[in-house]
Amino acid sequence: MPEPKFLADEMLGTLARWLRIMGYDTEYARDMADDEILQHAAKGDRFILTRDRELARRAGGRAMLVRSDDGAEQLEDVVRRFGLEFDEKRTRCTMCNSELAPVTPEEASEQVPPRVLERHNEFLACPSCGRMYWKGTHWTGIREHINEAVRKARGNSGPR
Numbered sequence: 001m002p003e004p005k006f007l008a009d010e011m012l013g014t015l016a017r018w019l020r021i022m023g024y025d026t027e028y029a030r031d032m033a034d035d036e037i038l039q040h041a042a043k044g045d046r047f048i049l050t051r052d053r054e055l056a057r058r059a060g061g062r063a064m065l066v067r068s069d070d071g072a073e074q075l076e077d078v079v080r081r082f083g084l085e086f087d088e089k090r091t092r093c094t095m096c097n098s099e100l101a102p103v104t105p106e107e108a109s110e111q112v113p114p115r116v117l118e119r120h121n122e123f124l125a126c127p128s129c130g131r132m133y134w135k136g137t138h139w140t141g142i143r144e145h146i147n148e149a150v151r152k153a154r155g156n157s158g159p160r
Helices: 010-022 034-044 053-062 071-082 114-119 138-155
Strands: 006-009 026-029 047-050 063-065 101-103 123-125
Touching: 006 010, 006 034, 010 026, 010 047, 010 071, 010 138, 026 034, 034 047, 034 053, 047 053, 053 063, 063 071, 071 138
Parallel strands: 006 026, 006 047, 047 063
Antiparallel strands: 101 123
């Protein structure tokens, strides 16, 4: 089965960013009407992630109604439903969803603070929007948050 691709509605921007960090192609439907979301998802073979019951109903089996308001529970529910895994080598740009490419410290030097260059030698760049990424002190918390969602999804297979 091909890996799922997602289209998160306007109420799920944070969830979209977490799925991108996990390595999943996740577009964000900002300022799109329901008909546009349905068309875009069908054209791109994407599952719609939504908090809108009517949109989920209209999309049928190509949508997941995300019930929780809690971001950690939302991620856990999507991981459970689609059997997602976290592969940090596949992390995508959190801003524009593009695949990231490794760059040298020299290539990163004009975009990152000098103290970051002193402490890190692995960088990733977004070829679309130019955003630069590195595994700083925040990366431990990011990894723990995602691993916790995956662990709970694997351990709790029933409904809440």
